[in-house]
Amino acid sequence: MEFLVSQGFKRKICEKCGKGFWTLDENRRVCPDQPCSYYEFLGNPPTKKKFNYVESWKKIEKFFVDHGHESIKRYPVVARWYPPLFFTAASIVDFYRLEDGNVIFEFPANPLIVPQFCLRFNDVPNVGKTGKHYTCFVMVGxxxxxxxxxxxWKExxxxxxxxxxxxVFGIDPKExxxxxxxxxxxxxxxxxxxYYVRGLELGNAVFTEFLITPSGFKQMPYKVIDMGAGLERFSWITYGTPTSYDIVxxxxxxKLKKRVSVEYDKDFFLSYSKFAGTLNIDEVKDMNIALKSIAKKLNVSVEEMRKRVEPIQALYAICDHTRALTFAITDGMIPSNVGGGYNLRVILRRALSFIKTLGWDVKLIxxxxMHAKQLKQMCPELKEHLDEINEILDVETKRFKATEERVSRIVERLVKEKKEVDEETLIKLYDSEGVTPELVKMKLPNVKIPTDFYAKVAERHVKKAKKEVKEPLPVEKVKPTKLLFYEKEEEYEFDAKVLKIIGKNVILDKTLFYPTMGGQVHDTGTINGCRVTNVEKIGSVxxxxxxxINFKEGDTVHCVVDKERRLTLKRHHTATHIINACCRKVLGSWVWQHGAEKTPEKARLDITHYESLKDEEIEKIEEKANEIVMKNLPVKVYTMPRSEAEKKYGFRIYQGGATPSKTIRIVEIPGVDVEACGGLHCKRTGEVGFITIIKTKRIQDGVVRLEFCSGERAIEYLKKKEALxxxxxxxxxxKEDKIVDAIKELFNEWKKLRKMVKR
Ligand SMILES: [Zn+2]
Ligand SMILES: [Zn+2]
Known part of the structure; x- marks a missing residue:
C-alpha cells in the first residue's frame, strides 16, 4: 500500500475484532466497522459541502471522467444477460457473461464508471427501519x-x-x-x-486476481477492479440526516409528509436514529427488548416512540418500494408469482399494506x-414508461383490494376453526391466497409475523423452481458434430460417416438434421433408409x-430430411417472432417471451402479461401479424460479437434467454423484431403465409399462452371451421348469413319449451 504509506497512513490491528486497518489517527485502536465503532456523522457531517442525491452522482462522474474513465449508461435492473440472477444486484453484474458454463467479464470500456441501479430483496423487513437498507439503490461502479x-490496479x-x-467531497484525510x-x-x-468515514462505509474496492481451482488456486490472466460505492451514502455523509432516506x-x-400530514420531529428522529442505526432486524434476537431499551434511552414509552417513528418509516419504505417498481417495470418485469416478479409483488403489497394500515390517501403511481421527476437527469427513460407503470400498478392494486376483502372471510374461518395462526399458516395464506401477514395481523393483532417472513417465502419458491435433470448419454469423448443446417439451409440430403451408435442413438460426423433447441422441435427423415424419430443436441454432439438400425459405426450413410415438416417448422418459428413483436406492440413493453415451442402442428408462445387477453387484443395482434406477413419483409440472419449486438440492439435480443458464447446469431425482421436465435427461419415474412391465432389462455399468474399456426396449417384450420x-x-x-338468427330463434324456442315443461 505504497500510496497510503506516502500519505502517512499507518496500518493497525483492531483491538476488538482483529481486522487490519489504515489510519492517520495515531491514537485510534479499533476499526470503524460496527459493532467496533458507531456512526458519528448523524447531525454532524464531516464536510461543509452538501450534495443532494443526483448532484452527488454528477460530482463523482465528473471526477472519474476527468481521470480517464468512460461514464457508461446504467444497465437494466433485470439481468437478462446473466440467467443465474433475476436482478442486477451489483454493478459488476453488468459485465458478467457466461461462456461454456464459466463466468467471464466483458467490459464495454476500460476503465469505466457506471451509476448502476440495483435491486436486492434479501432485506425487505429492514427497508425503512434501519436508515440505510434499500431494495433499490445505486451502486456507483x-x-x-x-x-x-x-x-x-490497486494503488x-x-x-x-x-x-x-x-x-471532491472535502473530507479531511484524517477522517x-x-x-x-x-x-x-x-x-x-x-x-x-x-473505506469508512465516521463509521459509515462509503465504498468497497475488491481486487479480484485469483481463480479457485480443484487443486487450490491460480493467478488470473487479467485482474479485475470491482469498486462499488453506495451513492445513497455519499449524499448522506454530506448532510448527516437522521437516515439516508431523508436526503435520498x-x-x-x-410532498408526501404534507399529503398525509404526518408529524416529523427531526431532533427526536435524530436521537432515535443514533440508537437505532445499528438495528438489524435479522440480527436482533428480540425486537421488543431492543425497542424497549431505545425507548428508555429516549425517555418515552414504547407506544409513544412507535407512534412517532412508524408512520415516517412507512413513508421511507413506500419511497423505496415505488422506486424499485418504477425501475423494474420500466426494464420489463411485472409483479406476479413467477420468478423475480414474485419479489416485486411482495414489495408492492408491503407498500399498499402500509397505506391501508395508516389510512392514507396515497397513490403509488x-x-x-415523483421518482421519475427527481431522477430525470440520470434516467430520462423512466418518464416514458409512466403510463405503463400506471396500468400495471392499477391492476395490482385492484387485485390487492380484492384479496383484502377475502381476508375478512378467511380470518373468520380461522377463528371459527380455532386454528392457531402459525408461520406455516401465514405462508400458506400468502402463497395460495395472496394474503399478506400484515393484513392478517390487522384482524388478529396477536398473530406473530416472523421477521424474515418474506425471505422464507421467497426461499421456498427458489427451491420449487429447480428442474429435474435427465440421465445424459456418454458422448463426451465423441468429436463435435459439424452442423450443416445453417449454411445449407436449402438442402435436404447429405452423406455422413457414422461415428458412434449407442442403442438407438446415432452420432454422425456432420448433420443437416436440426435438433430440438430454442423451442423449435427436431427434424425427422431417414438415415440409410431407417426412420429418424428424434434429434437432440448434447453439448456439441x-x-x-x-x-x-441397418448400419454400423464407420459406415458412410445417405441421409434425407423431411422437407415439408422442416418448411412448416420454419414458418411457425418465424411466425413466433412476428407474434411476439405484435404482442409487445399491442399490449405493452413488459411483454417478454416466457417460453415457446414450434411443432409442425402449431406454435405456442408464452408471454409475460398480467391478465387474459381480451378478444379485441387478440384480433389486433392477429391483424398486425398478417400486415407484417403481407409486407413481405426480409428476415435477416447474421452473426456478430455479443458485446456489439448488445450495444446495438439492447438486451431485448435475449427473448429466448442469454446466449453463452462470444459470437451470437441475430435474426432481424427490420422495424419489427431483433432476437438472438439459433433457429431456422423463412427468408421473407411472406413465406410464413396467413397466421391465425387458435387459442389464448392465462396459464399462470403473469403468463399468457398463445397458440397459432400459419401457412398450410392455417388453411387446414380454417377449412375445418368452415366445414363445421x-x-x-x-x-x-x-344459408350461412342467416345462421346466427336461426340459432337465436332455436335457442329462444328451446327456452320457451323448457319453461313449459317445468310448469
Ligand atoms: Zn473491529
Ligand atoms: Zn428464431
Missing part, C-alpha cells in the same frame, strides 16, 4: 481490467478513491479509514479495501412520477434416434 498494460484505485473523498479484508466470490477471490428521497418525502359451419347450416336448413 468503478471498474477496470488490468492486464499489465491496459487499465490500472491507482485507492489513490483515486482517496482523492474523490478529499478533493478516512481503510479496512483490509478478503473477498471470495463465485470461482474467484482477492483482497479488498473498504428528499423532494418526495417533502404518484410516488413513481447431435444425437439422432433411429428405428431398426356448413354442417350446422345443413342441419338448420339455412
Amino acid at each position: 468503478q471498474h477496470s481490467i488490468y492486464d499489465g498494460e491496459h487499465g490500472y 491507482r484505485c485507492i489513490e483515486l478513491d482517496f482523492k474523490l473523498l478529499t478533493e 478516512i479509514i481503510f479496512v483490509e479484508d478478503l473477498w471470495v466470490g463465485t470461482g474467484a477471490f482477492g483482497s479488498s479495501m473498504e 428521497f428528499e423532494p418526495i418525502l417533502k 404518484d410516488v413513481c412520477e 447431435v444425437v439422432h434416434e433411429v428405428e431398426s 359451419l356448413e354442417e350446422a347450416c345443413k342441419l338448420l336448413k339455412v
Whole structure:
C-alpha cells in the first residue's frame, strides 16, 4: 500500500475484532466497522459541502471522467444477460457473461464508471427501519481490467478513491479509514479495501486476481477492479440526516409528509436514529427488548416512540418500494408469482399494506412520477414508461383490494376453526391466497409475523423452481458434430460417416438434421433408409434416434430430411417472432417471451402479461401479424460479437434467454423484431403465409399462452371451421348469413319449451 504509506497512513490491528486497518489517527485502536465503532456523522457531517442525491452522482462522474474513465449508461435492473440472477444486484453484474458454463467479464470500456441501479430483496423487513437498507439503490461502479498494460490496479484505485473523498467531497484525510479484508466470490477471490468515514462505509474496492481451482488456486490472466460505492451514502455523509432516506428521497418525502400530514420531529428522529442505526432486524434476537431499551434511552414509552417513528418509516419504505417498481417495470418485469416478479409483488403489497394500515390517501403511481421527476437527469427513460407503470400498478392494486376483502372471510374461518395462526399458516395464506401477514395481523393483532417472513417465502419458491435433470448419454469423448443446417439451409440430403451408435442413438460426423433447441422441435427423415424419430443436441454432439438400425459405426450413410415438416417448422418459428413483436406492440413493453415451442402442428408462445387477453387484443395482434406477413419483409440472419449486438440492439435480443458464447446469431425482421436465435427461419415474412391465432389462455399468474399456426396449417384450420359451419347450416336448413338468427330463434324456442315443461 505504497500510496497510503506516502500519505502517512499507518496500518493497525483492531483491538476488538482483529481486522487490519489504515489510519492517520495515531491514537485510534479499533476499526470503524460496527459493532467496533458507531456512526458519528448523524447531525454532524464531516464536510461543509452538501450534495443532494443526483448532484452527488454528477460530482463523482465528473471526477472519474476527468481521470480517464468512460461514464457508461446504467444497465437494466433485470439481468437478462446473466440467467443465474433475476436482478442486477451489483454493478459488476453488468459485465458478467457466461461462456461454456464459466463466468467471464466483458467490459464495454476500460476503465469505466457506471451509476448502476440495483435491486436486492434479501432485506425487505429492514427497508425503512434501519436508515440505510434499500431494495433499490445505486451502486456507483468503478471498474477496470488490468492486464499489465491496459487499465490500472490497486494503488491507482485507492489513490483515486482517496482523492474523490478529499478533493471532491472535502473530507479531511484524517477522517478516512481503510479496512483490509478478503473477498471470495463465485470461482474467484482477492483482497479488498473498504473505506469508512465516521463509521459509515462509503465504498468497497475488491481486487479480484485469483481463480479457485480443484487443486487450490491460480493467478488470473487479467485482474479485475470491482469498486462499488453506495451513492445513497455519499449524499448522506454530506448532510448527516437522521437516515439516508431523508436526503435520498428528499423532494418526495417533502410532498408526501404534507399529503398525509404526518408529524416529523427531526431532533427526536435524530436521537432515535443514533440508537437505532445499528438495528438489524435479522440480527436482533428480540425486537421488543431492543425497542424497549431505545425507548428508555429516549425517555418515552414504547407506544409513544412507535407512534412517532412508524408512520415516517412507512413513508421511507413506500419511497423505496415505488422506486424499485418504477425501475423494474420500466426494464420489463411485472409483479406476479413467477420468478423475480414474485419479489416485486411482495414489495408492492408491503407498500399498499402500509397505506391501508395508516389510512392514507396515497397513490403509488404518484410516488413513481415523483421518482421519475427527481431522477430525470440520470434516467430520462423512466418518464416514458409512466403510463405503463400506471396500468400495471392499477391492476395490482385492484387485485390487492380484492384479496383484502377475502381476508375478512378467511380470518373468520380461522377463528371459527380455532386454528392457531402459525408461520406455516401465514405462508400458506400468502402463497395460495395472496394474503399478506400484515393484513392478517390487522384482524388478529396477536398473530406473530416472523421477521424474515418474506425471505422464507421467497426461499421456498427458489427451491420449487429447480428442474429435474435427465440421465445424459456418454458422448463426451465423441468429436463435435459439424452442423450443416445453417449454411445449407436449402438442402435436404447429405452423406455422413457414422461415428458412434449407442442403442438407438446415432452420432454422425456432420448433420443437416436440426435438433430440438430454442423451442423449435427436431427434424425427422431417414438415415440409410431407417426412420429418424428424434434429434437432440448434447453439448456439441447431435444425437439422432433411429428405428431398426441397418448400419454400423464407420459406415458412410445417405441421409434425407423431411422437407415439408422442416418448411412448416420454419414458418411457425418465424411466425413466433412476428407474434411476439405484435404482442409487445399491442399490449405493452413488459411483454417478454416466457417460453415457446414450434411443432409442425402449431406454435405456442408464452408471454409475460398480467391478465387474459381480451378478444379485441387478440384480433389486433392477429391483424398486425398478417400486415407484417403481407409486407413481405426480409428476415435477416447474421452473426456478430455479443458485446456489439448488445450495444446495438439492447438486451431485448435475449427473448429466448442469454446466449453463452462470444459470437451470437441475430435474426432481424427490420422495424419489427431483433432476437438472438439459433433457429431456422423463412427468408421473407411472406413465406410464413396467413397466421391465425387458435387459442389464448392465462396459464399462470403473469403468463399468457398463445397458440397459432400459419401457412398450410392455417388453411387446414380454417377449412375445418368452415366445414363445421356448413354442417350446422345443413342441419338448420339455412344459408350461412342467416345462421346466427336461426340459432337465436332455436335457442329462444328451446327456452320457451323448457319453461313449459317445468310448469
Ligand atoms: Zn473491529
Ligand atoms: Zn428464431
